[in-house]
Amino acid sequence: DSGVTQTPKHLITATGQRVTLRCSPRSGDLSVYWYQQSLDQGLQFLIQYYNGEERAKGNILERFSAQQFPDLHSELNLSSLELGDSALYFCASSVSGHSGNTIYFGEGSWLTVV
Amino acid sequence: SQELEQSPQSLIVQEGKNLTINCTSSKTLYGLYWYKQKYGEGLIFLMMLQKGGEEKSHEKITAKLDEKKQQSSLHITASQPSHAGIYLCGADWREGNKLVFGAGTILRVKS
Numbered sequence: 254d255s256g257v258t259q260t261p262k263h264l265i266t267a268t269g270q271r272v273t274l275r276c277s278p279r280s281g282d283l284s285v286y287w288y289q290q291s292l293d294q295g296l297q298f299l300i301q302y303y304n305g306e307e308r309a310k311g312n313i314l315e316r317f318s319a320q321q322f323p324d325l326h327s328e329l330n331l332s333s334l335e336l337g338d339s340a341l342y343f344c345a346s347s348v349s350g351h352s353g354n355t356i357y358f359g360e361g362s363w364l365t366v367v
Numbered sequence: 368s369q370e371l372e373q374s375p376q377s378l379i380v381q382e383g384k385n386l387t388i389n390c391t392s393s394k395t396l397y398g399l400y401w402y403k404q405k406y407g408e409g410l411i412f413l414m415m416l417q418k419g420g421e422e423k424s425h426e427k428i429t430a431k432l433d434e435k436k437q438q439s440s441l442h443i444t445a446s447q448p449s450h451a452g453i454y455l456c457g458a459d460w461r462e463g464n465k466l467v468f469g470a471g472t473i474l475r476v477k478s
Contacts, residue, residue, distance in 0.1 A: 255409065280396050286465065296455065296468040309465050341407065352397050353417060358410035 256280065257359035259344050265365045271332040274362045276344030278325055282310070282357075284350030285320055286328040290361070291340040303350040304325055334366045370394060371458045373469035380446050382478045388441045390456035390469055398459030399439045400466060401430050403452050410455065413441075443474075451476045 256279035266272055268280045278285050289300040298311035302321035313319075316334075321327045331338060347354040370393040380386050390399065398417050402410040414423045416432035416439060423430050427444045436462035443450055453473050 255412070257409075260420070267477075295470050298465040298467065301465055311465060320454060343409070352459050353415075353416055355412060356400065356457075357412055358402070360409040363376075 255357040257344055257346050259342075259358050259362050261364045262333040262360065262363055263365075265367060266334060268334055268336060268358060268366055270334050270366075271281065271330065272334065272364065274320055274329040274331070274344075274364075276327045276329070276346075276359060278331070278344075278346030279357055282331070282346035282348055284347045284354075285321055285325070286347075286356065287313075287329050288343040288345065288358075289340045290343060296343075299329070301350060308350055331364070336366050339364055339366045340350035371456065371467055371469045372470050373454075373456055375472060376470065377475070379475045382447060382476050383445055386443050386446055386474070388454050388456075388472045388474075390439045390441070390458075392437045392458050392460075394437070394458075394460050396432065396436045396439070396458055397461045399430075399432055399436075400457040400459070401439070401441050402455045402457065404455060404471070405452050413458040440472060446474075446476045448476045448478050450474060 258277040260261045286301045290296045299313040301309040319329045343361045345358040347356045374424045401413040419434040419436045421432045429442045432439045437470045453471045456469045
């Protein structure tokens with residue numbers, strides 16, 4: 254158990270809908286990362302937050318947004334869902350978000366768009 | 368990412384045999400992370416390397432970072448069925464505080 258908690262574990266929704274994925278980082282970790290894993294694209298970095306502020310952005314679609322709350326949990330919002338958004342979404346956390354900190358991953362949230 | 372390549376893509380070994388997985392970066396690595404993943408599950412942190420020439424071991428798994436900090440290898444000694452899974456290397460290039468991952472190596476261990 255990495256200490257990073259993600260909910261829900263599995264989610265099936267229809268195209269055009271909106272979903273929210275939730276992440277609780279390890280105790281004491283201030284930085285949260287979101288990644289998307291799909292068969293064709295592999296593991297892709299989406300976005301990083303540090304202590305409530307956006308720190309880095311990857312290939313995150315405009316239909317997707319995220320935030321980190323004062324209690325440090327984070328949510329990834331996916332809207333106007335398309336079939337191609339079906340993937341495993343990971344949250345990860347680290348102490349400071351600086352280079353050299355170990356990054357721990359959660360178990361992931363499986364999203365299936367039908 | 369083509370800037371970070373893993374080889375081989377997949378590997379089938381007989382239980383008890385040794386194996387090596389490589390991760391090659393087109394840029395200097397400020398950190399190289401190794402993770403293991405069971406299909407559809409989370410990534411399990413194995414090791415992180417930062418210094419050129421560094422070597423770390425955990426149980427039967429040894430990871431090394433070359434002196435030039437552009438290549439890492441993961442070596443498993445006397446493989447067991449429990450070693451089966453997907454091994455991913457993640458590169459820290461000090462570009463936006465993120466890790467960029469290789470495509471992964473699928474390891475199967477035949478008993």
